[in-house]
Amino acid sequence: MGSKYQDEIEDLSTSSPPLSAMQVTNNNGVVHSFDINAQTCHRNRSSSQIDIQEDTCCSIKDRPLPIFLKFKDIEFKVKMSKATPGNPVKAVMSKVASNAEQDNYKQILKGITGSIGPGEILALMGPSGSGKTTLLKVIGGRLCENIKGNVTYNDVTYSPALKRRIGFVTQDDVLYPQLTVEETLIFAAFLRLSSSMSQKQKYERVEVILKELGLERCRKTRVGGGFIGGISGGERKRTSIGYEILVDPSLLLLDEPTSGLDSTSANKLIQILRENAKVGRTIVTTIHQPSSKVFHMFDKILLISEGHPMYYGKARESMSYFMSLRFIPDIAMNPAEFLLDLATGQVNDITAPDDIVAPKGTFEYERAVIRYVQNRYKIELEGKEKDAIQRTGKAPEHLRLATQVKKDWTISWWEQFLILFKRTYRERWRDYFDMLRIIQSLGVAVLLGLLWWKSSYANEARLRDQIGLLFYVCIFWTSSSIFGAVYVFPFEKFMLVKERKADMYRLSAYYVCSTLCDMIAHVTYPTIFMSILYFMVGFKKTLQCFFTTLSVILLIAITSQGAGEMFGAAVMSIRRAGNVASLILMLFLLTGGYYVQHIPAFMQWLKYISFMYHGFRLLLKVQYTGDELYECESIGGCRPLQSSPSFDTVNLKGGWKEVWMLLGMGVVYRLLAYICLRRKISQCII
Incomplete structure (x- = not known):
């Protein structure tokens, strides 16, 4: 700070009582007046703490606090990062040099x-x-x-x-x-x-x-x-x-x-x-x-x-x-x-x-x-x-x-959430209701409905077809939800870092509103999809069974959304997030219980962390019961569904523990997503 401020500052430093205004002359000879009390307010005489009057300091008419x-x-x-040269000789020489000089x-x-x-x-x-x-x-x-x-x-x-x-x-x-x-x-x-x-x-x-x-x-x-x-x-x-x-x-x-x-x-x-x-x-x-x-x-x-x-x-x-x-x-x-x-x-x-x-x-x-x-x-x-x-x-x-004096949050967590929710929805609604996305959901539903038109499980072959449809539906909404969520945080990374550096809102408020806003699409499209498909194919024609099946699909989609958010927050890179999501999706698909039912013992732990495995089993329990009969036109006569090879590893009367597994996964994935997001954003802010 140049000497031209010296007189003004010395006068202010020695003034008593506190001044209400100060003047500074800039290089062009223009005199500016600043209201000190309006910005710094007053000091509590009974303590050493400063009482900042936010309603005065944040008034539209107030001037900013002068900063020297x-x-x-x-x-x-x-x-500097040490890149390893492609030439082996140069690599050895580079290693020797790096040992001689640790701090590059x-x-x-x-x-x-x-x-x-x-x-x-x-x-x-x-x-x-x-x-x-x-x-x-x-x-x-x-x-x-x-x-x-x-x-x-x-x-x-x-x-x-x-x-x-x-x-x-x-x-x-x-x-x-x-x-x-x-x-x-x-x-x-x-x-x-x-x-x-x-x-x-x-x-x-x-x-x-x-x-x-x-x-x-x-x-x-x-x-x-x-x-x-x-x-x-x-x-x-x-x-x-x-x-x-x-x-x-x-x-x-x-x-x-x-x-x-x-x-x-x-x-x-x-x-x-x-x-x-x-x-x-x-x-x-x-x-x-x-x-x-x-x-x-x-x-x-x-x-x-x-x-x-x-x-x-x-x-x-x-x-x-x-x-x-x-x-x-x-x-x-x-x-x-x-x-x-x-x-x-x-x-x-x-x-x-x-x-x-x-x-x-x-x-x-x-x-x-x-x-x-x-x-x-x-x-x-x-x-x-x-x-x-x-x-x-x-x-x-x-x-x-x-x-x-550190300013407190300008508004409460709940107010931040409401404002962020409105902004997030306004920003993303075009993606939520994109025409191509609507056509995709409707088109796939109609296509599957025509391919499996009034299917049944009268015999083993038809049963396998119907089970294949359930697994495909599970795959479709798992992949849609994962890839719909995995890019959200990488795309908004720079905006999020910018606003967090300015302390605009709490990260938790942003994360909750982002998740809930995206659930609009993850709930709307599966509902429309199942409303078309369900009654075209040979599933049980009862409202109870329809709504139960729909609830399972929504649970799978929401759990997959949490997994996608976790992968996206963990890598915070658009290119790498897609690669990680593809790898995990392929792994869960193979361990989902359709392609390989009898997984080797040393690999069985994979299926327990696969939401596709639990979701698929849950869909089977909704649609089928173990004492239902099929193969009635065969030479051997009717047999219960539980005896089908398709249900070797599924106990159709085994309860609904998969519901709790999916709910638990959905919560754990979102907690991990928030932890990863906070860590990544904190690294960018520091």
Whole structure:
């Protein structure tokens, strides 16, 4: 934080009683006023705890809590994976080298210092791979390991209390494609804004954001993405920003917000950020090569090359600084283009100092230019900025204390569940009632009904046919349910990680509503399917038997859904989830009791963990009883069904223990799915 804040902060630190407002002058000479008491509220004089008045702090009219951001000597390294070479000789040599050097790390950030205050925008610039996004993640608290240096927010280090005061807009817009722009913001408002606000206030807040970001014309349009048509790239980026500023974050971080946008859209977007900074937000953004107009909208620039800082200071003073180092453009150049040329060492159209010793136009010359600029930064600028940060007094006690207070959940678990249930259903209903899926269920039901039209079990051959139909029905709904559930969490992984990082809701609320929403399809389609098939084939024509059979099919489908969720949550990869589900389905199919009834003793444990095995046996017990007679037209006369070879391993009078097995499996699978999901998401958040 520069020295321009020193007087204001020292005044606030020594003031008594607590001040109600503060003023900060930014680089452009504009004075911003911030209501401290509205944000930090008051301290309970009878205890050391802070009493944050949520109804005041979350009011629409309130400004965000001022955040003074400082980062000093930031270093970050990442552990490199050791890939085994295909050549055996190289593999041996690689192993020897790895034994000699156990810690194989790559340094990404190499001592970066800077500061930014409320009302200002800091732009992180540099070529691709220079470390801009890494620094942004360090500032946002999204990287915690292998970091050296200090990052403070109002002179307080990062803690979970800051999580909901920081908005992070990723380069890739992570939004639900089936929701409209308005629905996206409304659901976010109901999840993230305080329960002390009325529904009307939350809707008003969404209206304000739509108007501020110019999203009114596309408010009823789906977000889209992939193969789903939707809004334009600029509108999608503005929707992502609106998603974050909806809750008035104190610190707004954006990763390449203008990526993929034309110059007009980029100018409009940065202008919107400029307006958001004026209300007291601290904004840090990475940007690759902005136009000259956009460049001059930034208050400060941090130029990074290969993890080293090359310039830090006011955007408007950057050209004069480098010209003082005798880097003079030969032609009229965009300042951003000029800085990037220096960051890459490509100074073809720039006059460079004569004391750079290397043949011009060579790779060595480019490296020499980069090293020269980096060394000059350490001499000219780094010490001044560190001294300025050191001279700056501590942030006001109100701000420090408010920064350390962790906000409670904005709404209760039950309210989170209801909102998530509505959002999940709105997002997935097109998949639930997809025309192709409806035609598949109806078509297969009619086809099977015609193939097994009025079948019977008068003899062994016909009995085998009817048993084969039951097993096929079991396979059909087992596979449909598994593959319908296994991709859910891998597909929504990035959105889930994003929202959990912002503490929008409890993971348990998300999981329960996701499971119950998907059950709509897993109950609806088997019901329609069995209503058509059952009375076309020769099953028992009683309502009791029909509803019992339907209940068994639904139990199989719901248990299979839980298994699919578990496999998907365990791997969290679309490609691998499908492979795992196929493997498990094939294993359960073979041990289901139809193809192989007499499984070897050392393999019999497989059938007990197969829900297809228990479901198939249950269907047989519903349709057949052991004392029913068949083969009455044979030479030997009538025989009871229990004597059929098809029921060698099935006791048709053996009770309904399979029901409890399936229910238990359904519960266990879902518990394991939730545990796996929590573990995977926690790994992504840390």
